[in-house]
Every structure is written in structure tokens, then in C-alpha cells.
Amino acid sequence: QVQLVESGGGLVQPGGSLRLSCAASRSIFTITVMGWFRQAPGKQRELVAIITSGGSTNYADSVKGRFTISRDNAKNAVYLQMNSLKLEDTAVYYCNFKSLAAREYWGQGTQVTVSS
DSSP states (O other), X not given: OOOEEEEOOEEEOTTXXXXXXXXXXXXXXXXXXXXXXXXXXXXXXXXXXXXXXXXOEEEOTTTXXXXXXXEEGGGTEEEEEXXXXXXXXXXXXXXXXXXXXXXXXXXXXXXXXXXX
């Protein structure tokens, strides 16, 4: 079975940076889309960023210009570089992989807390 393992969360001050990592425990055949979601306390889960196998990206308007998603297919990994962090970015962040066969895989979540 495939597991996605996340790391990189933590406590940072406003304006700080973090880089989240997510890697599969083994190769997943033909991953088409990798993405990051987040869920803040009392809020619904929202899409943060996605990246396709071809390298195309999309970002939520709230993070555009501050966050950068990237992937390393050889390592079965996806990353989220988060700069200029704001209080509103505080949430649990989840990675998500989607295969060509429409199977989805989720990470366990990593806490990002932005606090002054």
C-alpha cells in the first residue's frame, strides 16, 4: 500500500518561510496531479496549489505570489515553498496525489502555525 508522508510544518512568525515536503512510500504508477490542501480550525478544507505531470500549476488566490509548488517525479515527492507567511495561513496542510486511474492518496497532515 502507498503512504504519503509529510514533513516541514512548524511555528513561524508572520513574514517567515517554511517548506513542506510530501513523499510516497513507494512509486505510484502515473501520477497525474499533485496538490496541497489546507484546513484551518473551524473552516472547510480548501485547495492551496496543484501541479500537473507536465508542470502546469494553479494556486488559490490567497497564496498566489507567496507560495510555490514543485514536484520531483524521481522521488515521488511534492513540495510547497511558503514565503511571506500570514496569520491566515495557519492550518493543517495535506498533500494529495491523483493517479491516471483516478485513485487518490492523502498525506497525514502537517501543522503550520503563523503567530506573532
